[in-house]
Amino acid sequence: MTEIKRRTLLRSGAGVAAAGVLSAPMVHAQGTGGTLRCGFWDHWVPNGNVVMRELCAEWGRANRVDVQMDTVTSNGNQILLTINAQAQSRTGYDIMSFPTWEPSNHQRMLEPVDDVMRNLTQKYGAVNPAAEYLGKPAGTWVAIPAVAGTQLKPACVRFDLMQQHAGIDIRAMWPAKNERGPGADQWNWETFAKAAEACHKAGFSFGLPMGSFTDAVDWVGALFGSYGAFLMDEKGAVTVRNNAKLRAAVEMCARISRFLPNDVWAWDDGGNNRALISGRSALIFNPPSAWAVAKRDAPQVAANCWTVPMPAGPEGRYSAYLPFFWGIWNFSRSKGAAKAFLEWLSDRAQAERQTNGSNGYDIPPFTSMSDFKVWETEGPPVGSVYNYPVRAHHNARTSIAMAPAPAAMAVQMYNQGLNTKLIARIVQGGESVDQALGWVERELNTIRRGG
Amino acid sequence: MAADASTAPIMPSAPNSGRASSLQRLARRRSTIAVLMTIPLLVVLIGLVAYPAGYGIYLSTLNRRMTGFMEGEWLPNGLGNFEILFESETFWAVAWQSCIFAISAVILKALVGFWLAHMLHHIPAKGQRKWRGMLLVPWVIPPALSTLGWWWMFDPAYSSINWLFQVVGIPQVPWLGEKWWARLSIIIVNVWYGAPFFMIMYLAALKSVPEQLYEAAAIDGATSWQRLRYVTLPMMANIISITVLFSLIVTFANYDIVRVLTNGGPRDLTHVFASYAFQVGILSGNIPRGAAVSLFMFPILAICAFFVLRGVTRRNKEQM
Numbered sequence: 001m002t003e004i005k006r007r008t009l010l011r012s013g014a015g016v017a018a019a020g021v022l023s024a025p026m027v028h029a030q031g032t033g034g035t036l037r038c039g040f041w042d043h044w045v046p047n048g049n050v051v052m053r054e055l056c057a058e059w060g061r062a063n064r065v066d067v068q069m070d071t072v073t074s075n076g077n078q079i080l081l082t083i084n085a086q087a088q089s090r091t092g093y094d095i096m097s098f099p100t101w102e103p104s105n106h107q108r109m110l111e112p113v114d115d116v117m118r119n120l121t122q123k124y125g126a127v128n129p130a131a132e133y134l135g136k137p138a139g140t141w142v143a144i145p146a147v148a149g150t151q152l153k154p155a156c157v158r159f160d161l162m163q164q165h166a167g168i169d170i171r172a173m174w175p176a177k178n179e180r181g182p183g184a185d186q187w188n189w190e191t192f193a194k195a196a197e198a199c200h201k202a203g204f205s206f207g208l209p210m211g212s213f214t215d216a217v218d219w220v221g222a223l224f225g226s227y228g229a230f231l232m233d234e235k236g237a238v239t240v241r242n243n244a245k246l247r248a249a250v251e252m253c254a255r256i257s258r259f260l261p262n263d264v265w266a267w268d269d270g271g272n273n274r275a276l277i278s279g280r281s282a283l284i285f286n287p288p289s290a291w292a293v294a295k296r297d298a299p300q301v302a303a304n305c306w307t308v309p310m311p312a313g314p315e316g317r318y319s320a321y322l323p324f325f326w327g328i329w330n331f332s333r334s335k336g337a338a339k340a341f342l343e344w345l346s347d348r349a350q351a352e353r354q355t356n357g358s359n360g361y362d363i364p365p366f367t368s369m370s371d372f373k374v375w376e377t378e379g380p381p382v383g384s385v386y387n388y389p390v391r392a393h394h395n396a397r398t399s400i401a402m403a404p405a406p407a408a409m410a411v412q413m414y415n416q417g418l419n420t421k422l423i424a425r426i427v428q429g430g431e432s433v434d435q436a437l438g439w440v441e442r443e444l445n446t447i448r449r450g451g
Numbered sequence: 452m453a454a455d456a457s458t459a460p461i462m463p464s465a466p467n468s469g470r471a472s473s474l475q476r477l478a479r480r481r482s483t484i485a486v487l488m489t490i491p492l493l494v495v496l497i498g499l500v501a502y503p504a505g506y507g508i509y510l511s512t513l514n515r516r517m518t519g520f521m522e523g524e525w526l527p528n529g530l531g532n533f534e535i536l537f538e539s540e541t542f543w544a545v546a547w548q549s550c551i552f553a554i555s556a557v558i559l560k561a562l563v564g565f566w567l568a569h570m571l572h573h574i575p576a577k578g579q580r581k582w583r584g585m586l587l588v589p590w591v592i593p594p595a596l597s598t599l600g601w602w603w604m605f606d607p608a609y610s611s612i613n614w615l616f617q618v619v620g621i622p623q624v625p626w627l628g629e630k631w632w633a634r635l636s637i638i639i640v641n642v643w644y645g646a647p648f649f650m651i652m653y654l655a656a657l658k659s660v661p662e663q664l665y666e667a668a669a670i671d672g673a674t675s676w677q678r679l680r681y682v683t684l685p686m687m688a689n690i691i692s693i694t695v696l697f698s699l700i701v702t703f704a705n706y707d708i709v710r711v712l713t714n715g716g717p718r719d720l721t722h723v724f725a726s727y728a729f730q731v732g733i734l735s736g737n738i739p740r741g742a743a744v745s746l747f748m749f750p751i752l753a754i755c756a757f758f759v760l761r762g763v764t765r766r767n768k769e770q771m
Contacts, residue, residue, distance in 0.1 A: 080733055105736035108516075211716045263607035265717040266627035274608050408515065412735040416541075416719075424718045428629075439540065446539045449531070 033065040036334050036341060039093035041079060041149045041324055042071035043358060044289055051357030052148060059344055065337050074099065086329065094332035095342065098325040100400065101414065103135050103143035104407035110142040111328040111335050116343045117141040124348065124366040128390070130321045130398040131365045137407045142327065144342050145365030147354040149324035151287040152363050152398070153218050154388060155311075158204070160304045161282035165202040166195035174308040176376065176383025178393050189223060192311040193256050195283075200259035204282040207275030208260055209267035210424060212417030216267070218320035219285040219310070220419045221401020223256075224249045226313025231413065231444060232405035238448065240441040245315070250422060250433055252313075257427045265428055277301060285310065285320060287361055288378075288385045295380075307385045309394045318399035319390050323365065360385050367392075412447045510742040521739060532743035541719050542727070546747065549723040551634065553702040556641040557695055560702075563642060564649020564694075571650070572657045583654070590647035598711040601640045602627075605712065630720045633713050637721055640708050645701075649694055656690040657683070689763050696759040703748050724748050 038056065043049050049071050060067035070093070072079045079099060086092030087106050103110060121127065127135075131145035159170045168191070172181045196206045209216035224230065229249035233239050240246060257264070261280075264271070273290040275281035277298050284290060294302035310319050326345070328338040344350060351364040352372050360374045370389035378385050390396050401419060402410035413419075418440055425436040477483055512529035514521045521531030536542040567586060571579055589597065604611050605626035613623040626636045660683060668678050684691075706725035709715060715722035715730065722730070724747060732741015 077733065084733060084738075101736065212714060261607075263625050263628035265629075266607050266625070266633065266713065268714065271607060278608065280608070408736070412731070412737060415730060415734040421718050429718060442540060446535055446541075449535050 033063055034334055034337060035066040035068060036060075036095065036337050037093045038067060038069045038095040038341075039072050039082065039097060040069055040095075041097040041099075041146075042073040042075075043148060045292070045358040045361055048148060048354070048358040048362070051353055055345060055350055055353065059341055063337070063340070065334075065341070067341065072097070090329075090331045092329065092331075094328060094334045094338045096327055096329065097146060097149065098143055098327045100134060100322055100324070101407065101411035103325045103327055104137040105411060106327070107137050107140075107142045109330050111330050111332065111338075113141045113144050113328065113339060113342070116144055116339050116346075119343055120144075120346050120366070125368045127365045128321070128367060128398045130400045130403065131323050133403050134323060134400060134407065135325055143325035144327070144346060146324040146326045147346065147351045147362045147364045148358070150363045150365065151322050151361060152388060152390065153215065153222075153285045153287060153310075153320035153322065155308050156276060156284050156286050156288070156291055157306050157308055158276070158282045158301070158304050159306045161199060161202075161204045162195065165204060165282065166198040168195055170308055171306050174306070174387050176386035178391060180393055187308070188312045189226065189252050189256075193252065193259075196256050196259040199282040204280065205259060205261050206256075207272040207281035207284040208256070208264060209269070209271050210257060210260065210264040210420050210427075211267050211271075212415075212420060213267070213269045214322060215269045215272055215286065216264075216420045217401045217414055217417050218322060220253055220423065221414075222285075222310050222318040222320040222399045223253055223313065224401070224419060225318035225399040225403075226311070226315055227252070228313075228315035230404060231402065231418065231440065232409060232448075234404040234406065236406050236409055236448060238441055238444045240437050240444065246437070247433060249313070250426070250437070253423050254426045254433075257423055265424055276305070288359070288388055289361060291384065292359055292361075302384075303380050305384055306381070307388050309387060309390075309396050312396075317394060317396035319394070319396045321363075321398035321400055323363075360388060363389055409447050413444070416443070416447075418443060507742050507746060510739050511746050513739040515737050515739060517739060532740045535740065536743055536747070542744070544719055545722045545724060545727045545744075548634070548721060549703060549748075550751075552638060552641070552705075552721075552723055553699055556638045556645070556702050557698050559638065559642045560645045560649050560698060561691065561695055563646040565653050567646065567650040568653035568657055571654055583651070586650060587647045589644050590651075594644050595707045595711060597644060598640055598708050601636075601643075602712055605636050627713050628717060630717060633717060633721045637708050637712050640712065641702060641705065644708070645698060648698065652690060652694045653687065656687045660686045688766055692759045692763050696756055699755055700752055703752060 040049075040052055043052070053069055056067040056069045059065070072082050074080075079097065080102070082092075083096060083098065083102055083106065086096070087109050090109075098106070117127070126132075127145055131150075135141055135143050135145050157170045162168045162170050168183070173183045173187060175181050199206060208219060210220075224246070227245050227249035229243065229246040230239055231246070261275070272281070272284040272286055273293065276284045276286070276290045277294045279298065279301050288307060291302055291305045291307070294305065309317060311317070326342050328335055328342070332338055345354075346364075348369060351366075351369055352374075355362045355364065355372050356374045360372075360378050364370075364372075367390065370391050372389075375385050375388055376383065387394070390398060400410075400414075402413040405413060422436050422440045425431045425439060426433060429436075431439070510517075511532055512520050514531070520529040522528050523531040523534045526534040571582055571586070574582060603609070607625070607628055610623070610626060612626070616623055625632055627633050664682050664686070665678055668682050673681065703723070704725050705723060706729065709721055709723050709726040710729070713721040715726050719727075724744060728741045728745035730741075731744055732738045735741075
C-alpha cells in the first residue's frame, strides 16, 4: 500500500483547491450577481435622476446585482470629456450615457447590442429613423436609444401673441387630441415666415438662435430636411453645387433670419429659453424645459404656451430630435448584466416612469410609446405639451441635422454649425447665396478628407 | 587640500568589501548625487511635459479613426492633417484671430499694467498695500467664474451694460453678436483678468530701480518723459520682455474666455487655437486634427520666445 505522506497530501489539496477556484463560476460577495457601474447623464430635471436611481436599485435588488450609478453632467462638456478619457484609457463604467453623436464616434469600442434591439423592436415596433441613423452606424446597433435625456424640439408658441399679431389660432390648429385642426395643412415654412415677420413688427420676434449651439443647428437642420436640402449624401459626396432644394431652403432660412432679434447670432442654448420666459418672444423651438421654467418663474407666460409640431416644407415635416444613447464599453466585464439591465430600462413601464419623472421631457425612441398619459395631463394650460412627442397625425419624421451624411462626417458638420454659419454669412456677413454656398462646399471638402 | 570637484569628501570605508566600497564611492560622487537629485524633476518634466507633447505630436499624425497615419497629397504621410488645415479658410481665420487677440491683449495688458504700477509706485507705502490687494482681485478669481460674470454683463438679451446705456440714451451694443464687438469683448475680459499680473511684475521692477539714477537725471535737468524713456524703461527692459513673453504664451493658449463668452462665434470669428482645437478634436470627434490645430501654436510661440530671449541675453551681455 502506498504511503501518503503529509507533503503529498498538502500538494494534492492545493492542486484541487486551485482547480476549483479556476473552474468555478464568478461568484461575487455574499451571493450577489456582481457589480454594474453606470455613468448616466445628469438630468436637467432634478427628479429625472431620482427616478433613475430608483430604477437602478429596483433592478439590482431583483437580479442581485450591485448597480452603482453616477451622474455625469453635460455642462462644460464634462460628459464628452469623460467618454473620451474612458475610451483612451480603456477603463471606466460598464454602461455609459452617450450624447447624440458619440455612439458612432466610439463604435469600435462599444459592445454590439443587436440582440437587445431585436427584442425591443419585437415588443414595441420600429425605432424612429433618426435614432437608427445615429445608433446603428455600420449596420450594427452599437448603443441603445435612451429614454432619459432624449428630446424633441417642436415649436413652443405663445398662442395669445400668435393670435393677436399673426392671426393664427395655433391651439385650434393643433388641439390636444389625435387630430389636426383647421389650418394645420397650411402650417408650413411660408406661413411661418409670414408669422415671424408679423410678430417681429409687433416687437415679439421669434426666438430662434443662429449660433453654433445645438438648438440653432437643430432647427435649421429640420428646415433644411423639410426642403429635401442636404449638404452631403449618405455616401459622403458633397451635394451643394446646383442643388435647387438647398438653395430654396437657404433662401427661406435667410428670409426668416431677417425677422429675428439682431443678437441671435450669439445666442447659446439658453438664449431662446430666456426670450420666451421674459415674454419677449412669440415662438421658440425647444423641449418643454423652457415652458417648465416659465411655469415657475413667469406663470403668466407659461399659461399662454402651446407646443405644436415644426412647420412642414415641400418634402414633408421634420421634427428636430436630439437623442441620448446607452452604450456598453467593450472593456466591461459585466456585459450580460448590462444588456439585461438596459433592455429592462427600455421596457414600456420603465420608459413611462422616466418620462413621468422628467415631467414629460424624456422622449422614448419607439413611436408606439408616444401615448404616455403625462403629455395629456401636464399643464397649465392642460394639453400644452400634448403635441410634444411625434404623433401619427403630425405626419412628421424625426430629424437630426446633417443626416444622411456618414455619421463620422456629419458629427463634424454638426458641431461646427455649418448650416447656421451658411445663413450667417448671407444675412450677417453680407455674402451672396453663391458665395456662401461656395464657402460651405470648401469646408465640406476639408471635412471629407481624412474621413 | 581642496576637495575634488567631482566627488564629495571621501569618508573611510570598510576595508573588507571591495564591491561595496566602489558602490559607496559611486554614491558619493557629486555627479551621482546631482543626477539622483534631478530625477524627481526629470520625472515631472518627462511625465507632464515631454510625454504629452510627444503624444500630441503623434496624435496629429494619425487619421480620424486613429488606425494609421494621415495621408497627405503634397505633404508626406503623417502630415495630412496639417495639409488639410493649410487649405481650410476657417483655420486661417482662426490663426488670424488668435494673433489679433493675443497681440492686442498683451499690448493692452502691458500698457494698463505699466500705468497701474506707476500709479501704485507713487502712493505712500501705508496705503499702497490696500490698493495693491484690490487691484490684484481680477487675477485671483478663477477666470471661468469671472468670465461668466462678464458674460452676464454682455448677455445678448439682458446685458447690464446695455441697460445702463439705455438709461443714459446711448444705443445698445451687440457685444457678442457682431464681429468686432465680440472680438473687443474677449480682449476686454482678457485685459481685465491679466493686467494685474503685469502690474505686480512692473511694480517689483520699479522698486528695484536705484533712486540715485533718478536723482542724477534730475540734476541733469531731465523731464519726466526723459526719466521714463532713458532711466525707467531701460532698467525694466528685461522684466518687460519676460512678462510679455510669458503673457503671450498664456494668452495664445487661452480657452475659457472664448468658450464662455462667444464659443467662437459669430461665424468662427472669435475662435482662438485652443477653442477651435477643442471644437474639432473633442466635440467633433476628430482628435488627431484637433491635436494638429493646437500644435500650430508651437512654432509661433517658439519664434516669439527666440527673439525675446535673444534680446534679454544681449542686454545682459551689454550690462556685464
